Amino acid sequence: MFKRAFLISTLFMGTQSAFGADMDRAIEIVEEKCHLCHGTEGESSSAIYPRLAAQHEEYIAKQLADFQAGRRTGTMNEMAQDLTPDEMVALGKYFAAKPPLSHRVRDEEFAAVGQYLYMNGNKYSGVTACKTCHGDEGKGTQKLPRLAGQHKRYLADQLTEFHNRNRTNDNAVMHSIASKLTEMEIQALATYISGMK
Known part of the structure; x- marks a missing residue:
């Protein structure tokens, strides 16, 4: 019983450690590239760039892969060029965890x-x-x-x-x-x- 509990605990700690490393890498990428247009919290610096806060992680990873492969075209083609699949997933998780905001509707x-x-x-x-x-x-x-x-x-x-x-x-x-x-x-x-x- 103790051996099984130890094994589960070790696996959990390994998963947590890998997740932490992924998040650390995502933060690095956000601070190097993403923040310029999308902000560090995914709220974007301009209305021409999408808000990424609370966007679905799989959707973000897919769009990054599409930009990298040229299936979607725009400024992001160059930005996504060097990302690995794991980094795309990590960025998806990073932005998905951010709280969403909404705009005040005037009309x-x-x-x-x-x-x-x-x-x-x-x-x-x-x-x-x-x-x-x-x-x-x-x-x-x-x-x-x-x-x-x-x-x-x-x-x-x-x-x-x-x-x-x-x-x-x-x-x-x-x-x-x-x-x-x-x-x-x-x-x-x-x-x-x-x-x-």
């Missing part, structure tokens, strides 16, 4: 249009409700991004990228939805989602 009536679209879609144009994939609260899943509290500008930019088919990864489903959105609907959705907690 409640316009946000209500976005809320309606988010919850119900638009049956007249065939737009599917966002909640179908991203959930009622915009928290997403490990494979689908958390949207709640994301920067309005970033959300609108990504919907436009999907609409125009300029987003080079994850665009099959999102293009079919975003291509049916009007500019007003994109802005209304971005306004509503940015205020979700």
